[in-house]
Amino acid sequence: MKLNKFKIIVLSAAVLSFTSCINDLDTAPKYEQSLENILRDDPNAVEGLVAKIYASLSMSSANGAGEADISGPDKGETVFLRGIWNLEDFTADGMKNRWGDDGLDQLTTTSNWTSNNKFFAYLYNRVYYTVPQANNLIAALRNVNHPQKDQFISELRFIRALSYYYMIDCFGKGVLVTENDLGTTTPKPQASRQELFNYVENELKEIESTISSNAGYGHANQATVQMLLAKLYLNAQVYTGTARYNDAVTYINKVLAGGYSLDSNFVRLFSADNNASPEIIFPLIADPVGTESYGNSTYIINGGTGGTPPTIKASDLGLTGDGWGGHRASKAWYGLFGNSLTDYNAGTSTSLAASTDDRAKLFYSNGHNYEMNDYKNWLDGYPSIKFRNLNSNGSGNTTSNFSGADFPMFRLADVYLMYAECAVRGASGATLSQALTYVNQIRMRSHAMSVSLNDLTLDFILAERARELNLEGHRRTDLIRFGKFTGATYIWPWKGGVKNGISIPSTYNLFPIPSSALNANPNLTQNPGY
Numbered sequence: 001m002k003l004n005k006f007k008i009i010v011l012s013a014a015v016l017s018f019t020s021c022i023n024d025l026d027t028a029p030k031y032e033q034s035l036e037n038i039l040r041d042d043p044n045a046v047e048g049l050v051a052k053i054y055a056s057l058s059m060s061s062a063n064g065a066g067e068a069d070i071s072g073p074d075k076g077e078t079v080f081l082r083g084i085w086n087l088e089d090f091t092a093d094g095m096k097n098r099w100g101d102d103g104l105d106q107l108t109t110t111s112n113w114t115s116n117n118k119f120f121a122y123l124y125n126r127v128y129y130t131v132p133q134a135n136n137l138i139a140a141l142r143n144v145n146h147p148q149k150d151q152f153i154s155e156l157r158f159i160r161a162l163s164y165y166y167m168i169d170c171f172g173k174g175v176l177v178t179e180n181d182l183g184t185t186t187p188k189p190q191a192s193r194q195e196l197f198n199y200v201e202n203e204l205k206e207i208e209s210t211i212s213s214n215a216g217y218g219h220a221n222q223a224t225v226q227m228l229l230a231k232l233y234l235n236a237q238v239y240t241g242t243a244r245y246n247d248a249v250t251y252i253n254k255v256l257a258g259g260y261s262l263d264s265n266f267v268r269l270f271s272a273d274n275n276a277s278p279e280i281i282f283p284l285i286a287d288p289v290g291t292e293s294y295g296n297s298t299y300i301i302n303g304g305t306g307g308t309p310p311t312i313k314a315s316d317l318g319l320t321g322d323g324w325g326g327h328r329a330s331k332a333w334y335g336l337f338g339n340s341l342t343d344y345n346a347g348t349s350t351s352l353a354a355s356t357d358d359r360a361k362l363f364y365s366n367g368h369n370y371e372m373n374d375y376k377n378w379l380d381g382y383p384s385i386k387f388r389n390l391n392s393n394g395s396g397n398t399t400s401n402f403s404g405a406d407f408p409m410f411r412l413a414d415v416y417l418m419y420a421e422c423a424v425r426g427a428s429g430a431t432l433s434q435a436l437t438y439v440n441q442i443r444m445r446s447h448a449m450s451v452s453l454n455d456l457t458l459d460f461i462l463a464e465r466a467r468e469l470n471l472e473g474h475r476r477t478d479l480i481r482f483g484k485f486t487g488a489t490y491i492w493p494w495k496g497g498v499k500n501g502i503s504i505p506s507t508y509n510l511f512p513i514p515s516s517a518l519n520a521n522p523n524l525t526q527n528p529g530y
Helices: 035-041 045-055 080-088 101-108 118-141 149-170 193-208 222-234 236-240 245-256 266-270 297-303 331-337 349-354 412-424 432-445 458-469 475-481 515-520
Strands: 095-097 280-284 327-329 407-411
Touching (some): 035 045, 045 149, 080 101, 080 475, 095 101, 118 149, 118 515, 149 193, 149 222, 193 222, 193 236, 222 236, 222 280, 222 412, 236 475, 245 412, 266 407, 331 458, 407 412, 412 432, 412 458, 432 458, 458 475
Antiparallel strands (some): 095 327
16 A cells, blocks of 8 residues: 555545535535534544545545445446546547447447447536535635635645536536535536636636645646646637637646656556656556545556456456456557557557567557457457556555556646647747657657657657557547547548448537436537437
């Protein structure tokens, strides 16, 4: 157990009764004792309450992996982070899942999406669980005296803004609920993508000056707020129709001044000792004892091991059990380590094996086929071994069913690549020479060959983001921003449900609003095409 980590489970019995309704028609808190009284009786309880809000991002419930805050037939599926992986990575080009159960086929083939798919509802409902939880605690903290009140309120406002960011990105609209709506039972009006964008932008700008620059590992800090603002502006043309790359650079440069540095050991970023990495800006914490979850890195490690017939073992990556045999990468990811900087089709199994790039070694190929002729065949495609429940030197305790590898939601290499993209797009405040320096620092860290200024194109940036950041919850958003997700401009294996890929409609740039949400609030409307 990582004793120097921010502890998630520090909740008293009274605090455990603190819950909130996920139905956006009813944002009133439900608890046995008022939060104000809890905090007055035990001021230290605030840390546990805030920890519970953080836990809602990586756990199915603060009560453990066997419980869930939101409903679903499989409690482990309901985790926010698992939803991000499913909707960001498995709908895109690099990762595929073979299970195909209850709508997972719709994601992994980017086809036949419906509003009844439970995986869309999981993320939507998780947002509207986390947001009211944060609202309740923000309102309570405003009415009590606590020496860290302003800091905790700022952290809660960040978590709320982060949740709404995913509503903007994934669904394009929703219901805007704040602490001012507590007790309201009248259906809230629908908020447009622009309205949600404006709200998140204003929230983050307001808390930038009030949140600590050094809040401790696992807590949101000033750089975390600046990073989310940079991401919001980086995608502003998609979200609002107006490009704001200049604004993105402003906040990218603020993050760059935050004192973070590239980890000299790329593997450590995804290992059980990654809490020691100087590169991670904002992690979602995993701990095999304190934060048991089937939705954090446990999902990725178990999902990519085992199989029928069994190949890679879960114990090879530090977990007990047989593995779940579901996730494999496609050549759209590992093909990018071939003879082209931009074309996955130029890659081969031979060129992958010969690559000096450390990132090319994060695939298990023994017994697996390079080509994914059947995405439901476990042996087609290479499992990713990017995440592991072992320390970066290979040591570690392999007696747990749960992973201790934190998820690096924000890290410096992403910031470098965001800077490079903005520079190539002509944003002020970023230079191509500095962009090239950042890109080559990333590549040389992984022992990849350096590139020249002529290589620095948008196609290269998109491919380099895949090499560096795949399986970290960015890929779908990246493809949409580069105009490559829908249509026929970029075809990848099993896009549209066909082995060699086909064009998909532009409506797929947004997920359908879940039917359960439409039924709960008559003010909501479905996204076009569904």
